[in-house]
Amino acid sequence: MLKTDIVIIGAGPVGLFAIFELGLLNLKCHVIDSLEQIGGQCSELYPEKPIFDIPSQVKINGNELVENLINQSKPFDPVFHLGQQANQIKKLEDGYWEVQTSANKIIKTKCIVIAAGAGSFVPRKPPLENLKEYEEKSIFYSIKDKSIFNNKKVLIAGGGDSALDWAINLSSSCDVTLLHRRKEFRASPDSVKKFFELESIGKTKFALGQLLSIQGKNGKIESITYKNEMEEITNNYQYLIPLFGLIMKLGPIVDWGLELDSNLIRVNTENFETSIPSIFAIGDINTYPGKLKLILSGFHEAALMSQKAFKYCNPEKKLIFRYTTSSKDLHKKLGLK
């Protein structure tokens, strides 16, 4: 079992800055995030879009901000658990929390800091009837073992890089059709070119339209109907791979017994603690009178939260407030000589 001072849920900008603020107070952090990469919305939604309201940064894009925050947190050796969700928490008799992830990792921690933004990123699911019945049987949002599609009829829906890349990849082993609402793609031109080269020699098929319904039974797809401006078309397929990107959902956190206000976590503004002692919420996921969903508000919240988290982790110790400009102790922690 892993043991730490703090588990941070969410590796977005606010979670990353919390590592730094907690680190200055000697608190060690483990960070859980559902994405495979660090950075949250900044990396996933707007990596290239400029942000203009980060103090002292006249203009910075999502990726640059995340990179800077990662560098800033480095002296404190955070441990990242990526590609997994924080599923369950349990209060132990010795006062610690036990956090269990979707990858079955168990982390024992003194405090939990929820910096989960708008929730975890999950695949965007098409609004089809009886979708659940087919999921993980003949509908897959990601591909772990592509051999299951060998010699089958597969419909990939979507118009981004992953849809095109998988259509190209599967073209050698199965009968693959790519369904997209228009002939333009938001994908690398090379992939688009390659896909249509394969289509021209009959290795892949392209269909214009949007998903409408699935027919089948016991989780097995028999046919899929899609429509475009001209007509509705039903064809036989055995598998559907919808690739419409990711969307954020709050997930298991709603069942943890925290006081919520329309899916946001209520906190006090003194230390951003939730209704459950030693669980904090910072950044876009919290709410309080006057809350502004700005990255800079999350940074401020991280600093104040850290003061209270220190007290939980060191009930006997007195916390002396110091500045990074002058404190030799802080310089040492930051790896300066």
Added chain:
Amino acid sequence: MSKIIVKDRDGKEHILNAEKGLTLMEIIRDSGLDIEALCGGCAACATCHVYIGSKWIDKLPKMQDDEESMLDQTFDLKPGSRLACQIEFIDDYNDIFMELAPK
């Protein structure tokens, strides 16, 4: 004051005060109607999808690439599908009609 008319997912129509310079998403969100607008208006999430009334479609500015690309990631598209965050209200749009797309 200019107005916009928004039909919610239960079919009820709401007349909202519209101010020049706000986006349609902001007008809808600030009225308390249920529009998610997760990314806050940077055409990165497609959770402010609306159907613009047919007679208004051609009066609006054309979609930029990033709006069209985000529509690729959403469902239930119709000819009037737009992202409300990408349309800034001007007085010419007084009485424009739109419907919230399903979640």
